[in-house]
Amino acid sequence: MTTDKPSVTVLGLGAMGTALAGALLSAGHPVTVWNRTAAKADALVERGAARAASPAEAVAASQIVVACLLDYDSVREVLGTESLRGRTLVNLTNGTPGQARRFAEWAACQGADYLDGGIMAVPPMIGTPAAFVLYSGSAGAFDRARPALDTFGESIFLGEAVGRAALTDIALLTGMYGMIAGSLQAFALVTADGVPATDFAPLLTRWLQAMSGWADGAAKQLDSGDYATGVVSNLGMQAASFDNLHRTADEQGVHSGLFAPLGRLMQQRAADGHGHEDLTGIIELLRKDDNA
Ligand SMILES: NC(=O)c1ccc[n+]([C@@H]2O[C@H](COP(=O)([O-])OP(=O)(O)OC[C@H]3O[C@@H](n4cnc5c(N)ncnc54)[C@H](OP(=O)(O)O)[C@@H]3O)[C@@H](O)[C@H]2O)c1
Structure with missing residues (x-):
C-alpha cells in the first residue's frame, strides 16, 4: 500500500516507544523500528512495521527519527558515531534542560536538525486527546515532523530554546x-x-x-x-x-x-x-x- 505520509523511524521499543510506533502505524505512516532487545519489535512488525537490524539501518530508513530510550546516555550510545546528515532527530527521552542543550550540540555536529521533547502522558494515553507532548529546538524540524508527531497527542512547541521542553x-x-x-x-x-x-x-x-x-x-x-x-x-x-x-x-x-x-x-x-x-x-x- 502506498501512502504520502512520511516514513518515521522509532529507536527504542520500551513501553513508551512501542506506544509511539503503534500510534504512527495506526495513522498510516510507514514505520521502521529498532530496539536493543529485538523481540520487542515482533508485535509491531506483525502490524506492518519494518524491523531494522541495527541503529544505522534504522536511521538510514527514514528522514524523521524518533528516539525514546531510557536516558540521554543510551540515545548517544545507540546513535554512536553515525552521521545524521539530512535527518530530523526528535528525542523524546526524559532528561534535564542541560542534557537537552548538550545533546543538541552533539546532534548538530552529527548533521541532524534537532527537536527535543517531553511526553506528558503514560503509554496508554498515546494517540488519545488526553496526551500532550512538549517540544523545543529547531522550528524547522518541528514543522517537518509535525504531521507524524501529532499522532502521539497534542503537539505543543515551546520555542527554539532547546532546553525549554525538558524544563x-x-x-x-x-x-x-x-x-x-x-x-x-x-x-x-x-x-x-x-x-x-x-x-x-x-x-x-x-x-x-x-x-x-x-x-x-x-x-x-x-x-x-x-x-x-x-x-x-x-x-x-x-x-x-x-x-x-x-x-x-x-x-x-x-x-x-x-x-x-x-x-x-x-x-x-x-x-x-x-x-x-x-x-x-x-x-x-x-x-x-x-x-x-
Ligand atoms: N512510560 C511512561 O509512563 C513514560 C512517560 C513519559 C516519558 N517517558 C520516558 O520515555 C522514555 C522511555 O520510557 P519507557 O517507559 O519506554 O521505558 P522502558 O519500558 O523501561 O524502556 C526503556 C527502553 O530503553 C532501552 N534502553 C535502555 N538502556 C539502553 C541502552 N544502554 N542501549 C540501548 N537501549 C537501551 C530499552 O531497551 P531494551 O528493551 O533492550 O531493554 C527500552 O527500549 C524514558 O526516558 C521515560 O522517562 C516514559
Missing part, C-alpha cells in the same frame, strides 16, 4: 510528584485507622479537583510579586494549622518526613513578617541558596 516537563512532573507525595501521606493516615483506601480515594479525588484551580491564582501573585493580593487563606493561619498535619501523623503512627520541609518554610516565612500574605511567597525562600 517544562520536569516542572510538570515536580507538580505531579507533589500531588502523589501528599496523596500517599493521606492514604497512610486513613489506612492506619483501618479505612480502606478505596473508600477514601473518591474524597481525595474530589478534594484535589476542587483545589486544582490553585495554580492559576498563585501564578498571578507570582508574576506580580505581590503575595498579598486576593488572599483567602493567609499564611499565618495555614502555618498554625499545618502543625496539625504533624500531630495527626504522630497520633496515627505515620512518618511526616515528606511534609516537614514545607512546614519549616511556612514557619520561617510567617516569622519573617509575611503571615498576612499567601502561601505563594514561600517561593522567595526556594530561590535562596541558603534554604535549599
Whole structure:
C-alpha cells in the first residue's frame, strides 16, 4: 500500500516507544523500528512495521527519527558515531534542560536538525486527546515532523530554546510528584485507622479537583510579586494549622518526613513578617541558596 505520509523511524521499543510506533502505524505512516532487545519489535512488525537490524539501518530508513530510550546516555550510545546528515532527530527521552542543550550540540555536529521533547502522558494515553507532548529546538524540524508527531497527542512547541521542553516537563512532573507525595501521606493516615483506601480515594479525588484551580491564582501573585493580593487563606493561619498535619501523623503512627520541609518554610516565612500574605511567597525562600 502506498501512502504520502512520511516514513518515521522509532529507536527504542520500551513501553513508551512501542506506544509511539503503534500510534504512527495506526495513522498510516510507514514505520521502521529498532530496539536493543529485538523481540520487542515482533508485535509491531506483525502490524506492518519494518524491523531494522541495527541503529544505522534504522536511521538510514527514514528522514524523521524518533528516539525514546531510557536516558540521554543510551540515545548517544545507540546513535554512536553515525552521521545524521539530512535527518530530523526528535528525542523524546526524559532528561534535564542541560542534557537537552548538550545533546543538541552533539546532534548538530552529527548533521541532524534537532527537536527535543517531553511526553506528558503514560503509554496508554498515546494517540488519545488526553496526551500532550512538549517540544523545543529547531522550528524547522518541528514543522517537518509535525504531521507524524501529532499522532502521539497534542503537539505543543515551546520555542527554539532547546532546553525549554525538558524544563517544562520536569516542572510538570515536580507538580505531579507533589500531588502523589501528599496523596500517599493521606492514604497512610486513613489506612492506619483501618479505612480502606478505596473508600477514601473518591474524597481525595474530589478534594484535589476542587483545589486544582490553585495554580492559576498563585501564578498571578507570582508574576506580580505581590503575595498579598486576593488572599483567602493567609499564611499565618495555614502555618498554625499545618502543625496539625504533624500531630495527626504522630497520633496515627505515620512518618511526616515528606511534609516537614514545607512546614519549616511556612514557619520561617510567617516569622519573617509575611503571615498576612499567601502561601505563594514561600517561593522567595526556594530561590535562596541558603534554604535549599
Ligand atoms: N512510560 C511512561 O509512563 C513514560 C512517560 C513519559 C516519558 N517517558 C520516558 O520515555 C522514555 C522511555 O520510557 P519507557 O517507559 O519506554 O521505558 P522502558 O519500558 O523501561 O524502556 C526503556 C527502553 O530503553 C532501552 N534502553 C535502555 N538502556 C539502553 C541502552 N544502554 N542501549 C540501548 N537501549 C537501551 C530499552 O531497551 P531494551 O528493551 O533492550 O531493554 C527500552 O527500549 C524514558 O526516558 C521515560 O522517562 C516514559
